[in-house]
Amino acid sequence: MGKAKAQLPKRKSDLTFFQKVKRSRVLLLMCLPAVIFFLAFSYAPMPGIWVAFVKYNYRDGIFGSQFIGLDNFKFLATSGKLFSLTKNTILYNLAFIILGNFLAVFVAILLNEMRSKWFKKVSQTIMFLPYFISQVLVGILVFNLLNYDTGFVNGILTSLGMERWEPYSDPSVWPPILIIVYLWQQTGYNSVVYFAAIMGIDGEMMEAAKVDGANGFQRIRYIILPSLKPTIVILLLFALGGIVKGNFGLFYNIVGTNPMLFGTTDIIETYVYRATINDFNFSTASAVGLYQSLIGFIIVMTVNFIVKKIEPDYSLF
Amino acid sequence: MKKKVLALLLSTTMIAGLVGCGGKSDAGTGTNDNAASNAPADNSSASSNASTDNASGTDASAIDTSEHVVITYMTTGETPTGTKERYDEMMTELNKILTEKCNAELQTYFISWTDYLSNYNLTLAQMDGTVDLVGTASDWLDAWPNSKNGAFLELTEDMLKTYAPQTWASVPAENWELCKYNGDIYLIPEDNYAQWTNHGFIYRLDWAKAAGLSDGVKSWEDLTTYFKYVKETYPDIIPWDSDGTQYAQMAGGWIASHSDYVPIDGINSAAMWGGTRDDLYTVYSPFVTDTDSLVEFAKMMKEWNDIGVWQTDVLNNTSSTNRDDYRVGKVAAEQHHTQTWTDLVSHTPANTIYADDPNAETGFFYFGQETGNVTALSITHGAMAVSAGSKNPERALMVYDLLRNDPECYKLFCYGLEGVSYEITDDGLRTTPASYNQDTDNINGTTNYWWGRNDDLEIKDASRDWDKIDALYSEYDKVKIEYPYGQFVADVDNIRSQISNINEINTNYMKQIAFGKYNGSAEDIVAEYQAALKAAGIDEVTAELQRQFDALYK
């Protein structure tokens, strides 16, 4: 805001609200469809979050049903696992976010350095392939790769005369496996953002750097990486909001309901799924969602506040 | 000027979209809303009319059916795809009859199996007349919770007498009692249809005999012998290529076979609370009390695991096709219920084991066989309810009455068009015509009408081995007790969180126990399991259920 003031012919703070609206009416109009969209599809249902605090009755609807306070939150709170589940969920997401973005930036930069257009196009397309494989099939593929009796890996091990590997009864190997699968599936998609951001870098700057004799590493270090910084920060901040929300499809399809692996692989979503699979209840699901949103909200507000202090330009709002 | 036009154009793209669709649907449902506000009035006047009518109340001509209505019937299951053409033909025929008899037509609203509980309940929550008739069940769909929470319409005796007279007359008074909650009838039971869904092991009787079990498998120990024999004799065969999802049935089966436990339906999927045959109304959970039995179970399953009854990674084996493998002789056992056995035991074209090997025979070891502990299915295992949001509950009942009792409607809805989808043999059995193609012509089982089948109108399938089936059914009839808790509708509001956590603990531990996939000793894992159950409040649940039992039965 501070910078904005300086650039404007009149001091904005002197204007009344309506004058501001009038002056920026075209810009406001440009935002209008999006504002209406979020009002209609995100804000309009929000009061319905009340369902988390009632005993839902079909005839009375959400707001007519009996208020029962925090009863719907009880099951998670009394499970004795709330902390470990939340911790697992957050740690996995942290690993996904950090490693995911690191690898995506890495791949995007490498792709940008490639000179063969053919190679660029083909490899980028191929890297996008895993994104299209549904989680169910990923689960099947992983099982076919790793299972004890007929798995591909064990086939190789036995043909080399080595001991068979039994990952499906060893919880300790699953965090790396899940992270690798996640990276494998998402990097093609994530790197597109960074690749596009690199494309957006002022070409003159690059040319100038070349003329000045900057080598490849220097170009990356002093031009590309700094210009990717805002994108990286925004991506991270954004991902933080969902840090307590687990990737159910990934975990459920790969780990399934194998209790031997729960120690290292159980996240909030998979636990709730197992506990409520045969007891459908609008309120419980909403209560869990609200809990996750609240924690995510606190984390994001804190981090955004810190970012704003250090580098206001990078903050989300 | 130009810029403004452009801005307006762009920004209204989506406003127009929103307003457009809102306006359209408003217009569309405006009349419905009126109908909705009128519905209760109509309803009460209709029933008061009926009560002032003569006692029998079956005078159909007195009912006003001048307006043609569409009755939507909600069922779980997949929309027919390959058989769509036949299905549409059948519905056209059926709707001709329904239009003639009660000026209504039927439309089926399928809730596909993916996320069925969520989609089923969300559709009910709409309460805007989207569905009229609702297929439900007290043990595997939320019949009682939905009745309690206002999703279903209270069916008064007058309504039933007037609009579903044949059904009202055919269901005995004591069965109507079992469909009441707080004195009101909510469900119409499927109480005249013989079926057994008690679980057990389906196995190769010829192999069991070769293994030295001349009478077939009669106990869990016999199963051990059987599996050992199969594994040794046929190394290429996986005795039972399980996918690890049957842990609850196996544990329940073990307990049925080793005690007089009679579980209560519909509290949780593993049916962890109940009474005993000689003391039905004292609630307990064998999962907490029968420690020694559970330890023995854990040991035996570990032994099965070591024998190699299932694959090493059984708990992650999602792609198992065990039942189809059984049909072609690639596995030696299948764990499922009696209904499935009636299929596998019969020499149908799909069951190629019988054609490939003339000696092949299929036996069934049902859980509870050792102790004769068999409980008949609850009559609300399948039931029809009327949505509380229905605009035409009277007509819905009339349609149901026809579907359930009118031979023509029943056969169309259950079997399809005669001569196309089925034909009747000289013995009065049902078979398929020469031109029949299972992939395109089959109707039987695609309408998923599990909520009002009627043995008076059923035509037996000629491909089933009725001698064997009837023999087993009569054996059941000798030992069975009727489901004793039909009148009990548990109020789980205060114990929901405990039950949810117990469900999770059960999945967690019982999966390991039932497939012998635990570390340490059997005693340790059972102790750990029971400690977790106690910590989650299983005793509170038992006490609460006992309190509700006492209120009802004492």
Next chain:
Amino acid sequence: MANKDKDLMESGAKVKLGTSDKVIRGFGYVFLTLYSVCCIMPFIIIVSTSFTSEAVIRAEGVQFLPKDITLTAYNMVTKSGGIWRSYLVTITLTLVGTLIGLSIISMTGYALQRKDFPFRNAISFFIYFTSLFQAGLAPYYLLMTQTYHLKDSYLAVLLPLLMSPWLIILMKNFVKAIPHEITESGKIDGAGDMRIFVSLILPMLKPALATIGLFLALGYWNEWYQSSLFLSSRVAVKPLQFTLYEIVNKTDMLKNSVAGQFINLADIPQESVKMANAVLATGPIILLYPFIQKYFISGITVGAVKG
């Protein structure tokens, strides 16, 4: 890394193609090739398995190269003919949704990064907040069906996917990279905000539009969730991925739920059918991708700034 960097700076700086470039390029080729192999192998397995007979799969597991190619799985998937109509629905939804979504997102993104727009922070927060708090399933469902009456309407799939906070913020971030002077120069020429956006900003946004358009298109292409909620069995033609999702998931869902104790599924989808579905669902968008890539390759900014 730092040491090497220094060395290279000294020795190779003046050579046209510096050693460091060679190192980066060499490493890049090796790394990207290996990574691509990892990405394509599972896909090859899926394609071959879809052409393999079920008997072979059960005996030997999934296949790298199909043994005695069979089209059974594809015949099963396509036999009802419904899948082609599903393609049509999905393609229409994808095209319409992406176009509308892209125009709204880019307008909003541009407005939100304008430093002289007094409401930009408020609106940004207004939009971002929705990514933190959602109402949950039941309220959303009831609003969509009871208030908007979108049940059984394709609009229920089209509208909610038009934009997301994430895509708007991403767009805002892309627009930020365009020098502010361009807007200023437009203003000096007397152009209004809309005119500046359409004729000066949009042409420079091609990589961003391609990226966000791609994400939108993928969102529509892979959509099954809204369909599963709002398109009931009364809608004859479902979007493609929803059909496939149903086929692949139903057995698992049923087996793990209490209904599985009672209900027998008539046909359990086979491995090859699942794989054939995946191939059919992926194929077209993969073919589309290289077309979009065109916009990633050329650096557009240079020309635009000068012109």
